Amino acid sequence: MHQTGILYIVATPIGNLQDITQRALETFAQVDLIAAEDTRHSGLLLSHYGIKKPFFALHDHNEQQKADLLVEKLQQGTNIALISDAGTPLISDPGFHLVRKCRQAGIKVVPLPGACAAITALCASGIASDRFCFEGFLPAKSKARKDKLQNLAEEDRTLIFYESTHRILDTLQDIEDVLGAERYIVLAREITKTWETIIGDSVAALRQWLSEDPNRTKGEMVLIIEGKPKAENEEFSPQAVQALTLIAKELPLKKAAAIVAELYGYKKNALYQFGLENLG
Structure with a gap:
């Protein structure tokens, strides 16, 4: 029985061509096909390194249809490298449907780390x-x-x-x-x-x-x-604290915090945190 191919997820430079990894270049040299978001754009990168391989266009508009075709090729033994225009594929770039289908089909997916903006x-x-x-x-x-x-x-x-x-x-x-x-x-x-x-x-x-x-x-x-700064020791009314204490005896703390937040107009996450620290 023939061996199925491997899908390699290959990160490429986000600007400086020297940020390509040695492993990425070796992978490009050994795969049979390169699936790229923009084949002209990626062609410039690969020609810079003297790599000539067949391209397959895989972008936002055709990925769902083309993913099945690539999975078929992988099942027939074709090794494929997936790249995006720049950086790590799937991070705000196409590839999710293909990777998901490969995993569902039992095809090996090998990620190569590298640049990510x-x-x-x-x-x-x-x-x-x-x-x-x-x-x-x-x-x-x-x-x-x-x-x-x-x-x-x-x-x-x-x-x-x-x-x-x-x-x-x-x-x-x-x-x-x-x-x-x-x-x-x-x-x-x-x-x-x-x-x-x-x-x-x-x-x-x-x-x-x-x-x-x-x-x-x-x-x-x-x-x-920057994330929202944490409020300094949000003060809860004695009534809210008492209600939280009583309700938490009967219900999970998360649920109790949600009820008390609704009743007294506090943020449920803050109440939940307060409960973890004070009602443990």
Whole structure:
């Protein structure tokens, strides 16, 4: 019986071609086919390293249909490398449906680590990196964008977004409107490239700085936003504490906290935390 092929998930540079890994180059040399988001774009990268392999276009618009075809090829023994335009595939890029179908079909999936704009920006931001929340691109329309930000307004983890050149100023205005002008934010622009810029300030000050020079809004962008600061020892009324104590005797603490939050207008997470620390 013939051996099934392997799907390799290969990270590629996000700007500086020297960020390709030795293992990625060796993998490209041994696979039979390269599935790429934009075959012309990826062709430039591979020709730089003298690699000539057949390409297969796999992008957002055709992935669901084409994934079955690639799975078929893998089952027939073809080894395939999946790459995106830049960085790690599947991180705000196509590939999810293919990887899922491969795993369902029992095909071996081998990930090769490498460049990822979100993580590269985060580690240079000076914002807490122990807990973070990657949200990819915010919606293109202001109303949807504000709704999304509103859903994240209470998030205390660091928030990471990708943003495009032509939307950056509008997005910062929406962030200011929803999260406040003083929230600390870092913009990492053109990471690993010649004009790499990493600048941190309040949302209002960063928006002002960007609007002063059109060149500052150009390039690939990552936004890192500090999570909502924890309220200093939120005070709960004696009645709320008493109610939480009594209800927690009969129900799980999480449920008790939700009921008391509803009754007294507090945040259920804060009550739950209080219960963990004081009613243990």
